Amino acid sequence: QMQLVESGGGLVEYGGSLRLSCAASGFTLDYYAIGWFRQAPGKEREGVSCISSSGGSIYYADSVKGRFTISRDNAKNTVYLQMNTLKPEDTAVYYCAAKSYYYCSGYRPPQFEYWGQGTLVTVSE
Numbered sequence: 001q002m003q004l005v006e007s008g009g010g011l012v013e014y015g016g017s018l019r020l021s022c023a024a025s026g027f028t029l030d031y032y033a034i035g036w037f038r039q040a041p042g043k044e045r046e047g048v049s050c051i052s053s054s055g056g057s058i059y060y061a062d063s064v065k066g067r068f069t070i071s072r073d074n075a076k077n078t079v080y081l082q083m084n085t086l087k088p089e090d091t092a093v094y095y096c097a098a099k100s101y102y103y104c105s106g107y108r109p110p111q112f113e114y115w116g117q118g119t120l121v122t123v124s125e
Contacts, residue, residue, distance in 0.1 A: 002026040002114055006096050009119030012086055016123070020081040022096030022116060029053075029072065032114075033099050034079040035107045036070060038092035038121075048094070049081060050104035059104050063089075086123045093118040 008020040022034065035050040049070040050059045058070055069082040079096060097112035105111070 004096050004098060004114055004116035006094060006116040006119040009094060009121045011122045011124065013124050014086065014088060016086050017082070017084045018086065018121060020083065020094055020096075020119060020121075022079040022081075024077045024098070027114075028074075029077050029079065029098065030074050031100065031102065033101055033104045033107070034070075034072060035097050035099070035104065035112055036079075036081045037095045037097060037109060038090075039095070039118075040089075040092040043092075045095070045109050047107045047109070050107035051079065052104055053102045057104060059107060083121070086121075088123045088125050091121060091123050093120050095119075 003025045005023050031053050033052050036048040037045050038048050039045040051070045055072050067085045072079040095118045096116045098114040099112040
């Protein structure tokens with residue numbers, strides 16, 4: 001069974017840091033572009049970051065540029081999202097997703113076939 005499992009969410013103070021992990025089981029991530037998305041209450045799911053299968057192409061939403069870093073360790077079948085200088089507006093459920101294509105190509109949610117269950121990130125003021 002192909003699964004993605006996120007971990008690392010939690011409650012953090014303004015300006016703090018968290019590292020999210022997205023671990024795959026049942027398939028290898030080597031040939032998949034991986035995206036991180038988030039959804040705040042009452043808002044649409046939005047793309048946060050995306051990394052190509054090789055790790056050679058990386059994209060960030062403007063709202064997180066300079067604060068978040070995406071990386072992948074294909075040997076561990078895991079993708080990470082390091083989040084620094086967190087703000088209350090970063091509060092959301094964070095999801096990782098995989099699409100069976102090498103490149104991110106705009107990383108819109110419908111492009112991604114496999115999704116994790118999400119992990120909640122709450123940033124207090």
